[in-house]
């Protein structure tokens with residue numbers, strides 16, 4: 001079923017591309033990207049959370065920064 005898997009990843013890459021929506025603040029096309037954030041669990045071990053975020057010029061620095069969730 002290699003063909004099915006390829007179709008599936010095609011869908012993913014399309015989903016993470018530009019959707020044509022523009023930010024009313026900066027005028028940049030908003031992109032949906034998947035980011036992985038580390039956070040510290042109660043038992044002291046590090047875990048990771050996957051998050052889909054809308055990114056434009058306004059928040060790209062903030063959203064793509066590698067900072068832990070508190």
Ligand SMILES: [Zn+2]
Nearest residue numbers: 023026056058
């Ligand atoms: Zn913006």
